[in-house]
Amino acid sequence: MSKYGKIMVSISMFFLTMLGLYGFQQGQNVHAKSIFVDVADNYWAKEEIEYLYGNQIISGYEGNQFKPTDPVTRGQAAKMIINAIKEKESTPSKPSFSDIKGNQFSGYIERAAQLEIISGYDDNTYRPNVNLTRGQMSKIIVNAFDLEKSQSSKTVFTDVPSTYQFASYIQTLYNERISNGNGNVFEPGKNVTRAELSAFISRALDDRFKVTAQDPTPAPKPEPDPEPTPTPPPATGLTGEVTADVLNMRSGPGSSYGLVTAIPQNAVVTVHSIDGFWAKVTYNNKTGYVHKTYLKLKNTSGSVLQNRIITIDAGHGGKDVGAVNGDIYEKDIALAVAKLVEQKLKSAGAKTVMTRSSDTYPTLDGRVQTSINNHSEMFVSIHTNAATPSASGTETYYDTSKNENGAESRELAIEIQKQLIALIGTKDRGAKDNSFLVIREQHIPSVLVELAFISNSGDLAKLTSPEYQELFAEAIFRGIKSYYSK
Structure with missing residues (x-):
C-alpha cells in the first residue's frame, strides 16, 4: 500500500470515530424512510449516507441528526486517517507543525505527518481548523x-484550469465516476460537506455508487467486429429466441455487412455456429449472421447450460473488503459462493468466466470489460448486504434503464430470487430494478445478487456457514438453469 493507500480506509474510519464509524455495504432501502431526521427521503446523498451508516463507517449526532451540510476540517480529516489505518496518536517533543500544539487533533495530525500521509503549508503550519476543500479531497x-x-x-470542468494544482486529481475522480461535479463545474475551492464526503467515500469504496459521467465514453455496444479467430465447429441442436424488438440478419459476421432480413422479437432461429459475438443462423429459409447478444440461446437436447458463456462476478476484493462485521468481510463470502457457482456451472457444461478467482480488486469497468472480452451471454454479480441489525433478507437486482436486455435480466433475477428464498429461507426482499454499473453497462442478461445481510445475526450465521454457502450457490445455479429452461 502506498503512503496514501491508507487514506481512504482512513476517511472511512474517521467517520468511524469522528462521525461514528459503523458498517458497510448496500443494505439501503432506496424507498425506505430516512434514518436521520435532517436527511430527507429524497435527499441526493441519502443512499450513500445510509450506506456508510449501515456499514459502521459513520453515525450521526444527538437528536438523530446527520448535519449533511456541515464542513469537515483538516484536523478532523487527520483523525479520520489515523483511526482508519489503526494507528495511534503521536506526541513528540517537537511538533511537525507550528500551529498544532494544544489542538484536539494534534496527535492524529502528528502521526499522519510521520507516515507522510498529509502535509502542511509552506509556512510550516497545518491549519487544523481550516475546512477541507473539494480540490484537496480529490487528491486524498x-x-x-x-x-x-x-x-x-486538462479537465472536463470549466472552473478547473489545467494549471490548477489538483486538476489531474479532479479529472481522475471524473474518469473513475466518483464525481461528475455540479453541471459543468467542480467547485474545487468549496468546502467539502459531510454529505459530499459521504458520497465520495461510498463511490470509492463501492463501485455500485459510482455516478454517470457528464460526457462518458459510450458503453461498448454489441456489434463490434470480432478479431479473426478460427471458426468453431457447427453448434448442434442449438436455437436462439430473439430478445430484441427487431434483430437484423446480415450477410456476414459484422455490422458493416449488408442486411439480409429483419427478424421479429420472440422469433426462434436455428443456430449453425457461433464466432465471438456473431451467430450464423437460419430463419424463414434465409441464412445469415446476427449478434448473439440478442438471442436467448437454447440447447434442444442435453444440458441447457452446455457451452453457455456465463460470467460470475465475486463482489469487491483486495483493498475493497466490502461489508464488514467484526473480522468477517463481504469479499470473502462473495468469492466463496462465486467459486461454488462456477463449479456447478462447469459440471453442467457451461463455459464460465470469473472476474476474480482470488483476493484481487478488479475495477467495476474492468469487471464489465472482462465479460465483454469473453463474449459472455450472462453476467451474475454476487454480494452481501448490510444495514441496521434489524434488516434482513435476500434481494436480486436487474437494470432496465440502459441494459438492452433489461427484460431478460428481470426474468433471470426473478428465477434466481425464487430459488434463493426456497432454499435459504431468508426474508424475500424481491427482484428490483436498479442501475448498478456492472449490470447497466452491458447488454446481456445481468443481475446483482444480495445474498443476505452481513449486519444481521441470523443472516450472518447462514452467510458464514459452509453448508449454507453451498445452498446459496445451488440456488443461483438453479435460477440460471431455470432461466435457460424457459
Whole structure:
C-alpha cells in the first residue's frame, strides 16, 4: 500500500470515530424512510449516507441528526486517517507543525505527518481548523485508493484550469465516476460537506455508487467486429429466441455487412455456429449472421447450460473488503459462493468466466470489460448486504434503464430470487430494478445478487456457514438453469 493507500480506509474510519464509524455495504432501502431526521427521503446523498451508516463507517449526532451540510476540517480529516489505518496518536517533543500544539487533533495530525500521509503549508503550519476543500479531497481520494491518476491536467470542468494544482486529481475522480461535479463545474475551492464526503467515500469504496459521467465514453455496444479467430465447429441442436424488438440478419459476421432480413422479437432461429459475438443462423429459409447478444440461446437436447458463456462476478476484493462485521468481510463470502457457482456451472457444461478467482480488486469497468472480452451471454454479480441489525433478507437486482436486455435480466433475477428464498429461507426482499454499473453497462442478461445481510445475526450465521454457502450457490445455479429452461 502506498503512503496514501491508507487514506481512504482512513476517511472511512474517521467517520468511524469522528462521525461514528459503523458498517458497510448496500443494505439501503432506496424507498425506505430516512434514518436521520435532517436527511430527507429524497435527499441526493441519502443512499450513500445510509450506506456508510449501515456499514459502521459513520453515525450521526444527538437528536438523530446527520448535519449533511456541515464542513469537515483538516484536523478532523487527520483523525479520520489515523483511526482508519489503526494507528495511534503521536506526541513528540517537537511538533511537525507550528500551529498544532494544544489542538484536539494534534496527535492524529502528528502521526499522519510521520507516515507522510498529509502535509502542511509552506509556512510550516497545518491549519487544523481550516475546512477541507473539494480540490484537496480529490487528491486524498485518488491517493488513498491508488486510482490511476489522469496523465492530463486538462479537465472536463470549466472552473478547473489545467494549471490548477489538483486538476489531474479532479479529472481522475471524473474518469473513475466518483464525481461528475455540479453541471459543468467542480467547485474545487468549496468546502467539502459531510454529505459530499459521504458520497465520495461510498463511490470509492463501492463501485455500485459510482455516478454517470457528464460526457462518458459510450458503453461498448454489441456489434463490434470480432478479431479473426478460427471458426468453431457447427453448434448442434442449438436455437436462439430473439430478445430484441427487431434483430437484423446480415450477410456476414459484422455490422458493416449488408442486411439480409429483419427478424421479429420472440422469433426462434436455428443456430449453425457461433464466432465471438456473431451467430450464423437460419430463419424463414434465409441464412445469415446476427449478434448473439440478442438471442436467448437454447440447447434442444442435453444440458441447457452446455457451452453457455456465463460470467460470475465475486463482489469487491483486495483493498475493497466490502461489508464488514467484526473480522468477517463481504469479499470473502462473495468469492466463496462465486467459486461454488462456477463449479456447478462447469459440471453442467457451461463455459464460465470469473472476474476474480482470488483476493484481487478488479475495477467495476474492468469487471464489465472482462465479460465483454469473453463474449459472455450472462453476467451474475454476487454480494452481501448490510444495514441496521434489524434488516434482513435476500434481494436480486436487474437494470432496465440502459441494459438492452433489461427484460431478460428481470426474468433471470426473478428465477434466481425464487430459488434463493426456497432454499435459504431468508426474508424475500424481491427482484428490483436498479442501475448498478456492472449490470447497466452491458447488454446481456445481468443481475446483482444480495445474498443476505452481513449486519444481521441470523443472516450472518447462514452467510458464514459452509453448508449454507453451498445452498446459496445451488440456488443461483438453479435460477440460471431455470432461466435457460424457459
